[in-house]
Amino acid sequence: xxxxxxxxxxxxxxxxxxxxxxxxxxxxxxxxxxxxxxxxxxxxxxxxxxxxxxxxxxxxxxxxxxxxxxxxxxxxxxxxxxxxxxxxxxxxxxxxxxxxxxxxxxxxxxxxxxxxxxxxxxxxxxxxxxxxxxxxxxxxxxxxxxxxxxxxxxxxxxxxxxxxxxxxxxxxxxxxxxxxxxxxxxxxxxxxxxxxxxxxxxxxxxxxxxxxxxxxxxxxxxxxxxxxxxxxxxxxxxxxxxxxxxxxxxxxxxxxxxxxxxxxxxxxxxxxxxxxxxxxxxxxxxxxxxxxxxxxxxxxxxxxxxxxxxxxxxxxxxxxxxxxxxxxxxxxxxxxxxxxxxxxxxxxxxxxxxxxxxxxxxxxxxxxxxxxxxxxxxxxxxxxxxxxxxxxxxxxxxxxxxxxxxxxxxxxxxxxxxxxxxxxxxxxxxxxxxxxxxxxxxxxxxxxxxxxxxxxxxxxxxxxxxxxxxxxxxxxxxx
Ligand SMILES: Cc1cc2nc3c(=O)[nH]c(=O)nc-3n(C[C@H](O)[C@H](O)[C@H](O)COP(=O)(O)OP(=O)(O)OC[C@H]3O[C@@H](n4cnc5c(N)ncnc54)[C@H](O)[C@@H]3O)c2cc1C
Numbered sequence: 001x002x003x004x005x006x007x008x009x010x011x012x013x014x015x016x017x018x019x020x021x022x023x024x025x026x027x028x029x030x031x032x033x034x035x036x037x038x039x040x041x042x043x044x045x046x047x048x049x050x051x052x053x054x055x056x057x058x059x060x061x062x063x064x065x066x067x068x069x070x071x072x073x074x075x076x077x078x079x080x081x082x083x084x085x086x087x088x089x090x091x092x093x094x095x096x097x098x099x100x101x102x103x104x105x106x107x108x109x110x111x112x113x114x115x116x117x118x119x120x121x122x123x124x125x126x127x128x129x130x131x132x133x134x135x136x137x138x139x140x141x142x143x144x145x146x147x148x149x150x151x152x153x154x155x156x157x158x159x160x161x162x163x164x165x166x167x168x169x170x171x172x173x174x175x176x177x178x179x180x181x182x183x184x185x186x187x188x189x190x191x192x193x194x195x196x197x198x199x200x201x202x203x204x205x206x207x208x209x210x211x212x213x214x215x216x217x218x219x220x221x222x223x224x225x226x227x228x229x230x231x232x233x234x235x236x237x238x239x240x241x242x243x244x245x246x247x248x249x250x251x252x253x254x255x256x257x258x259x260x261x262x263x264x265x266x267x268x269x270x271x272x273x274x275x276x277x278x279x280x281x282x283x284x285x286x287x288x289x290x291x292x293x294x295x296x297x298x299x300x301x302x303x304x305x306x307x308x309x310x311x312x313x314x315x316x317x318x319x320x321x322x323x324x325x326x327x328x329x330x331x332x333x334x335x336x337x338x339x340x341x342x343x344x345x346x347x348x349x350x351x352x353x354x355x356x357x358x359x360x361x362x363x364x365x366x367x368x369x370x371x372x373x374x375x376x377x378x379x380x381x382x383x384x385x386x387x388x389x390x391x392x393x394x395x396x397x398x399x400x401x402x403x404x405x406x407x408x409x410x411x412x413x414x415x416x417x418x419x420x421x422x423x424x425x426x427x428x429x430x431x432x433x434x435x436x437x438x439x440x441x442x443x444x445x446x447x448x449x450x451x452x453x454x455x456x457x458x459x460x461x462x463x464x465x466x467x468x469x470x471x472x473x474x475x476x477x478x479x
């Protein structure tokens with residue numbers, strides 16, 4: 001083997017996974033076909049859960065220190081959810097994808113992980129022991145596992161002939177990074193009487209410190225073929241149709257047409273090959289979910305691959321990647337579908353739809369409805385099935401950040417290992433047999449006992465008799 005894991009694609013998913021595998025002390029080769037990182041920013045919105053996960057790796061503080069990344073308000077179909085703003089330790093934030101990618105790339109380089117750029121994967125052959133990957137420049141890499149983080153048009157997925165069911169795009173809208181004058185700082189979703197709409201988000205600042213905006217535009221007659229170039233006049237006209245002369249276009253830094261295609265791989269695991277990020281799921285970027293879902297795929301998969309490489313993964317562990325992550329992206333696809341419809345992207349002004357939208361807007365003024373929507377859009381409501389772990393309300397959810405005196409429990413996750421919080425010092429004996437994989441902490445703290453997986457999810461709490469089976473289920477045979 002040349003390496004344990006070959007990661008194809010150095011977008012946010014591949015970069016996050018490379019960092020997880022580094023933590024797990026697994027040898028990794030990360031390749032990307034681009035000679036250099038794309039400076040085009042796609043994603044802008046970063047969910048609470050993604051920020052929390054970065055914090056659990058010690059990455060959030062240095063990432064936020066890189067610039068002015070404004071806190072915003074999550075929205076569902078353009079309807080702001082202000083009551084959710086202070087619900088989580090890390091509120092919804094705008095951080096451009098290019099900033100996240102650049103940060104992760106530098107972090108990996110500082111840890112000695114280099115990526116191979118200008119390296120396009122063109123073929124794979126899988127056997128019982130591993131995968132042989134071939135590249136456009138005739139290079140060959142042999143690895144035990146391969147992760148396809150190569151985006152929506154994934155080469156690996158095509159080579160596998162993996163099923164990618166769903167719907168082809170039926171419309172396009174414009175997404176552009178712009179500078180504007182006359183808009184306010186907050187997220188705005190505005191529409192005109194005749195169905196034209198615009199959505200504006202703060203997107204940090206340009207190198208001169210001037211505020212940038214992510215602008216989305218659509219409406220009647222605005223769904224042009226995807227390949228048709230987006231012109232400045234088109235953007236100016238779209239703004240005028242919605243805001244009149246109030247908002248003016250100062251600069252277009254980048255513009256593209258996006259479609260509402262929605263597809264998800266039927267299986268995330270194909271033997272020793274795993275699909276992650278956009279390679280596994282694509283949808284219209286509404287509600288800041290694509291990059292976040294990809295990063296969270298990587299966090300879910302990384303420690304499991306580490307366990308498999310180091311030989312302690314229980315038989316079922318790698319299969320839990322599909323079992324846990326497929327339903328998450330399926331739910332994202334469904335909520336995007338609902339948002340797309342409610343937003344009336346084509347500007348039909350259909351009276352039946354308008355009636356539903358009016359009713360929905362009224363419902364979203366209720367706190368519980370906002371909380372329900374926020375559970376999905378923040379990533380904080382994701383709950384994984386934890387067989388045999390009992391009914392404790394924390395089980396399956398992201399772990400709370402417990403104050404354990406000298407440290408916070410999230411800081412303990414920086415090693416990328418399991419953590420057993422044992423305030424009453426009851427579980428020393430059982431924990432000792434997993435001490436090469438699980439850290440025990442929190443003795444004497446005022447906290448509930450719980451077992452936390454390396455990706456930050458509670459996999460046991462409550463019933464003491466269920467602890468040992470939970471350790472075996474997630475961390476393999478005792479030493
Ligand atoms: C306008 C827009 C706005 C968006 N806004 C948001 C948002 O606010 N929040 C959010 O969460 N998401 C958002 N998204 C979605 C987000 O950008 C994607 O979900 C994210 O880029 C997926 O990351 P990835 O790493 O899985 O794939 P990608 O970012 O597509 O990266 C794949 C990488 O693989 C490389 N590659 C491809 N083929 C090969 C090959 N054969 N060999 C080697 N390398 C290869 C590519 O060069 C690329 O670098 C938005 C998308 C768009 C278009």
